[in-house]
Amino acid sequence: MKKIFRHLTFALTLLLATTSIFAQDDAIGKFFGKYVDDSRFSVVSVGPKMFRLLSKANWDTIPSDVKQTVSRLQSLRILSTETTPARFYEEAMSRIDRKEYEELITIRDNKDKVRFMIKSSGNKISELLMIAAGEDGFTLMSFVGDIDLDKLSRLSTDMGIKGMENLKNAKRK
Amino acid sequence: MKDKLFRFAFRLLQNIEEAEDAVQDVMAGVWAKRAEWPQWNSIEAYCMTATRNNCLDRLRRRRIPTVREGLAGQLTSPEHDPHEKMTGKETIQRIRQCMDALPHQQQQVIRLREMEGFSYNEIAEVLDMTLDQVKINLFRGRNAIRKTITKEEEQWKKQ
Amino acid sequence: MEKAMIKALLEKYWQAETTVEEEKALSEYFSGPGANPDPELTQYRTIFDYYAEEAQVAPGPDFEARILRYVGITETPVRKIHSFRIGLTSAAAIITAITISLFLLKPANTPRIVQTPTIKETFDDPQQALAAVRHALLIASTHLNEGRKQLTDKRR
Numbered sequence: 278m279k280k281i282f283r284h285l286t287f288a289l290t291l292l293l294a295t296t297s298i299f300a301q302d303d304a305i306g307k308f309f310g311k312y313v314d315d316s317r318f319s320v321v322s323v324g325p326k327m328f329r330l331l332s333k334a335n336w337d338t339i340p341s342d343v344k345q346t347v348s349r350l351q352s353l354r355i356l357s358t359e360t361t362p363a364r365f366y367e368e369a370m371s372r373i374d375r376k377e378y379e380e381l382i383t384i385r386d387n388k389d390k391v392r393f394m395i396k397s398s399g400n401k402i403s404e405l406l407m408i409a410a411g412e413d414g415f416t417l418m419s420f421v422g423d424i425d426l427d428k429l430s431r432l433s434t435d436m437g438i439k440g441m442e443n444l445k446n447a448k449r450k
Numbered sequence: 451m452k453d454k455l456f457r458f459a460f461r462l463l464q465n466i467e468e469a470e471d472a473v474q475d476v477m478a479g480v481w482a483k484r485a486e487w488p489q490w491n492s493i494e495a496y497c498m499t500a501t502r503n504n505c506l507d508r509l510r511r512r513r514i515p516t517v518r519e520g521l522a523g524q525l526t527s528p529e530h531d532p533h534e535k536m537t538g539k540e541t542i543q544r545i546r547q548c549m550d551a552l553p554h555q556q557q558q559v560i561r562l563r564e565m566e567g568f569s570y571n572e573i574a575e576v577l578d579m580t581l582d583q584v585k586i587n588l589f590r591g592r593n594a595i596r597k598t599i600t601k602e603e604e605q606w607k608k609q
Numbered sequence: 610m611e612k613a614m615i616k617a618l619l620e621k622y623w624q625a626e627t628t629v630e631e632e633k634a635l636s637e638y639f640s641g642p643g644a645n646p647d648p649e650l651t652q653y654r655t656i657f658d659y660y661a662e663e664a665q666v667a668p669g670p671d672f673e674a675r676i677l678r679y680v681g682i683t684e685t686p687v688r689k690i691h692s693f694r695i696g697l698t699s700a701a702a703i704i705t706a707i708t709i710s711l712f713l714l715k716p717a718n719t720p721r722i723v724q725t726p727t728i729k730e731t732f733d734d735p736q737q738a739l740a741a742v743r744h745a746l747l748i749a750s751t752h753l754n755e756g757r758k759q760l761t762d763k764r765r
Contacts, residue, residue: 309728310728313728320728320731321731321741321745322728322729322730322731323730323731323732323738323741323742324728324730326730327730327732327735327738328738330735330738331735331738331739331742332735333735334735334736334738334739335736339743343743343746346746347739347742347743347746350742353741353742353745354728355745381756382753382756382760383756384752384755384756384759386755391752391755391756393749393752393753393756405749407748407749407752409752418745418748418749420745420746420749426753429746429749429750429753430750430753430754430756430757431750431754432746432747432750433747433750433751433753433754
């Protein structure tokens with residue numbers, strides 16, 4: 278009896294850990310699935326397997342807080358397109374289940390709009406969604422893992438705000 | 451982007467394999483510098499410049515027979531049957547020869563404009579010239595070619 | 610297009626004063642499909658034919674593969690990917706796990722079999738994957754920071 282119980286606990290843990298990644302029939306998963314083969318979209322997917330392999334990469338020049346943040350992630354998915362950004366923004370928003378995800382903050386800057394939503398249980402945030410639309414296009418980004426918002430927002434200061442501004446200027450060209 | 455770089459390299463090198471090699475070199479170099487990407491204004495602009503430099507190096511390393519500058523507009527037509535109308539293919543050959551005899555800058559400007567549709571600004575940026583220089587080179591190149599064509603017609607008519 | 614217009618454009622052309630659109634028009638007139646230039650102007654046809662012919666160039670068929678092999682990068686930070694099924698062993702383990710847990714928690718419900726395709730890994734090389742992750746973190750982090758600033762500004 279004990280053996281089975283242990284097995285079940287393990288199974289449950291596995292279930293809880295993997296649901297948000299492999300259960301692609303969650304709203305965001307469906308949205309990704311819908312556009313994965315659409316030629317208008319660029320897709321990036323880094324899954325748990327690759328995240329585990331990241332230890333093999335070269336971490337020499339990488340600051341420790343970045344290392345920490347990355348090591349706590351399980352998956353990254355990005356979907357983006359330059360076509361009809363507003364429309365895709367609306368569609369993404371309409372598919373997100375408000376019972377699962379709550380809005381964190383929305384940032385408006387000129388014609389650009391960036392919204393963050395989080396999925397949490399208790400104090401732990403297990404997923405961070407970024408839905409952005411603007412002149413450059415539409416982007417949906419999903420980070421799954423053990424997410425510390427505080428640490429995450431401080432990362433940009435470390436990586437160099439100047440670098441980010443140059444990146445922004447580059448995108449506007 | 452790699453296709454755009456390829457086409458640009460090809461216009462400078464006039465050889466498919468070499469153009470592919472050039473782009474390969476550039477991509478490798480750009481990847482090696484990926485840590486700097488956030489600091490660049492435009493990755494594409496950097497790549498175009500790197501491609502140009504790579505191609506210029508290759509051109510220098512080639513053993514090029516002396517370019518007969520200034521003779522481009524004066525190439526005489528080869529002997530042919532005066533009763534036979536000039537075939538389109540022959541004329542194209544003449545144009546090719548004329549192009550090859552043009553100074554490099556004129557060749558490059560013509561190719562980027564006529565075959566790739568680059569704007570004067572784009573050409574200026576990518577070949578590191580002033581707008582005036584672009585226009586002058588285009589002017590000279592086009593008229594050299596024009597001379598070749600009309601000279602042919604005159605020659606033929608005379609016979 | 611009228612002969613007179615073409616002659617005028619040609620004059621501009623020799624002066625290097627034409628726009629890209631005007632040059633396109635000339636090219637169409639002389640060597641576009643169904644082109645039939647006026648006899649007085651046919652001598653210029655070969656020039657435009659030559660450019661049109663030269664314009665058609667393409668790299669070899671394995672150009673992209675060659676670069677990727679040599680460098681191991683994609684041309685932009687993001688790349689097209691295709692969906693595929695989870696490997697059989699992991700799928701089995703997950704399905705079993707879910708089936709068991711669901712069965713015990715809610716015996717009345719039929720266990721759901723999660724067998725939807727996952728999105729395939731974009732990168733083969735951990736180095737590239739790491740670069741992409743850092744890039745994404747940078748973007749998200751910067752926007753979050755903007756948001757924080759806006760909030761703290763409001764509070765003042």
